[in-house]
Amino acid sequence: MSFWTYFHKWGSPRWFYQFSGRLMPWLAIPAVVLLLGGFAWGLAFVPPDFKQGNSFRIIYLHVPASAVAMGAYMLMATAGAIHLIWRMKLAAMVMKSVAPVGAALTFLALLTGAVWGKPTWGTYWVWDARITSVLILFFLYLGILALQQAFENQEAAAKACAVLAIVGAVNIPIIYWSVEWWYSLHQPASIKFVGESTIHSSMLRPLIATLTGMYCFLGWMVLLNTRNEILYRERNTRWVKDVLTGAGS
């Protein structure tokens, strides 16, 4: 099978609907197992931090939510670029599906950060560079959701959101560099791919579990949303009627 036939297959909503149906359990089961298992491991079995005591345990929700919220934005911008360049409708549907999930995860990151900040720094909110960047990320998501709803024409909405998502992707490097630029209160990243991590391995392993679980969760939710979008947009076709009435698979 050549690259282009492979590529064209991805452009077919019907093929993607069937493919994603088979793929979904492979994301849903790891998401549930890793998230629940990781939370239980992190909350009950990891030793408390020698400075922060038990309050640090919120890291097992905070870090995955923040990381995946940023990853989701990159996914959305990439899908938008694919839609603009190759006019692939499926990419537009994926982009539309990521936005609400990403916004919710960004909100979760801000909320857990605030809850964690109270016992650690003595305040719920600090205008620190990194927190501010995540807040900007949340605003970017809200802007895209607002723009999406403002258009009546679905095609124009998808293209406009794609342009805005790509422009907003400029924000992502700023989030990463902000720690070094305006270093103030937030600790620099503890997980390093190069060099030694500054977090103990007994605390790190459950974190990696919840982080992986959160990525699977994002994939699962995006697939669910995209499948709904496919059914809605193709609602007048024969195969959707067959799927909904249970005539086909």
Next chain:
Amino acid sequence: MSLVWAIMRRDMLASLRRGSEWSNPLIFFVMVCALFPLGIGPDPKQLAVLAPGILWVVALLASMLATDSLFRSDFDDASLEQVLLSGSPLFPQVLAKTLAHWCMTGLPLSLVSPLLGVLLQLPTSGMWALLLSLAIGTVVLSVIGAIGAALTVGLRKGGLLLSLIVLPLYIPVLIFGSSAVQTAVEGASYTPQLALLGALLLGAIALAPLAIGAALRISVDQ
């Protein structure tokens, strides 16, 4: 190049003759700045501390509200469609329109800002930093705002939506701009902030017209 000059000349003339297009943002800037002493009290010390931030935020809002009209009249009389159909490269034309718009909004805002600085008790040491940071920063604001204006020009209810999508993108400019004024007031060198604003300006001018052009095509096509 002659095309760029022709577009800039035409847009600036049209804006000059219409009057309200360049004067309204200025009046907004003055009025909102005058609201702050009324809201937080006339204590000169307190105003002096807040002035850099107030002046920058209000200038940013004035510039953003002015951006809404950037492509509006061209879209309404369909001359925008003719430009897109003409096949000549969009990049210089879009840039020319945006810069002309800046000359009629951002530039007057920056020139007036020292006067408002006096009203808000901004220490004299911050005046040049205010003028220069606004002069560079408002170009970036106009260029970024043009992306939002191009995306929303085809929608009936553009105004509030424009601010929702554009304000998050303005934040780095605001951070560096007001920090330039603050450092100047504290007596330190504000060249780094101006250099960063300059970097944002060059980056925005190089990349944003591509996004503006694409957004205009989407708005006209729908």
